[in-house]
Amino acid sequence: MTLLEVRNLTKVYESGFIRKRRIIAVNNISFDIKEGEVVSLVGESGSGKTTTAKMILRLLPPTSGIIKFQGKDIWRDIKSKNELKAYWKEVHAVFQDPYASYNPFYTVDRVLNQALNLLGIAPGSNEGKKLVREALSYVGLIPEDVLGKYPHQLSGGQRQRLMIARCWLLKPKLILADEPVSMIDASMRGAIIKLFMNLRDDYKTSTIFITHDMGLAYYVSDRIMVMYKGKIVDIGSPDEVIKSPKHEYTKQLLDSVPTLYKKWQW
Numbered sequence: 001m002t003l004l005e006v007r008n009l010t011k012v013y014e015s016g017f018i019r020k021r022r023i024i025a026v027n028n029i030s031f032d033i034k035e036g037e038v039v040s041l042v043g044e045s046g047s048g049k050t051t052t053a054k055m056i057l058r059l060l061p062p063t064s065g066i067i068k069f070q071g072k073d074i075w076r077d078i079k080s081k082n083e084l085k086a087y088w089k090e091v092h093a094v095f096q097d098p099y100a101s102y103n104p105f106y107t108v109d110r111v112l113n114q115a116l117n118l119l120g121i122a123p124g125s126n127e128g129k130k131l132v133r134e135a136l137s138y139v140g141l142i143p144e145d146v147l148g149k150y151p152h153q154l155s156g157g158q159r160q161r162l163m164i165a166r167c168w169l170l171k172p173k174l175i176l177a178d179e180p181v182s183m184i185d186a187s188m189r190g191a192i193i194k195l196f197m198n199l200r201d202d203y204k205t206s207t208i209f210i211t212h213d214m215g216l217a218y219y220v221s222d223r224i225m226v227m228y229k230g231k232i233v234d235i236g237s238p239d240e241v242i243k244s245p246k247h248e249y250t251k252q253l254l255d256s257v258p259t260l261y262k263k264w265q266w
């Protein structure tokens, strides 16, 4: 089943006061995301990945094009604050910088209780407490270690896990993960990425996984989309993209990944 449809999506930024400069950050891209699919969006810095994610998250209006989530045009059909809140429950972001994703004055409990509130479950209730514990153990965090702590008292990996615990509570249909492991050392990355894959296997959560890292994309994705200068230049299963890359840029990306054909051990 198709969850997200993106059609002819374009974003042009205008910058500069005296001499206006137009930057075509996203240039007429189209793709679909199916239910339960992990799709990587790979591309060099400045290729338009975050801009694409922001438009899908309804944080940045497109210059043109259509984004449909479950058949609903998110920029034209979502009108009220409540509808937008409901959309953000279904489509959830996990960002590059875990520091920026939390209010520094909110404890771990409060971050998770906010999610409970969105679900209409009283945080102090037995059900609420049980869910918080389940969420933490799903991502391998020990409640006693993290509850009551502020974000700066957690390690980078713990913060990333906390974000995924929040996803587990909310069970979004689509996660937009923008470089979610870029701040984590290589040894922890596998475990965090496995959590996204677990969400897919356990709850059919779809993920758009934004990364520079083609090797990582190969192992986590059902499909890979390669973005270059605002366009999607290659799209297909990891094997298709790797065995028959269509674009010169994809070939360059592949050349830079010597370990690609070795199966990684998580």
Ligand SMILES: Nc1ncnc2c1ncn2[C@@H]1O[C@H](COP(=O)(O)OP(=O)(O)OP(=O)(O)O)[C@@H](O)[C@H]1O
Pocket: 013, 014, 015, 023, 024, 025, 043, 044, 045, 046, 047, 048, 049, 050, 051, 052, 212
């Ligand atoms: N608010 C803005 N105003 C003007 N130009 C912008 C703005 N945000 C992004 N851009 C430009 O749009 C292009 C795409 O940026 P974007 O952040 O989408 O790239 P990206 O693929 O996410 O890069 P990275 O891998 O470095 O995160 C870049 O040329 C960037 O300079």
Ligand SMILES: [Mg+2]
Pocket: 049, 050, 051, 178
């Ligand atoms: Mg980016």
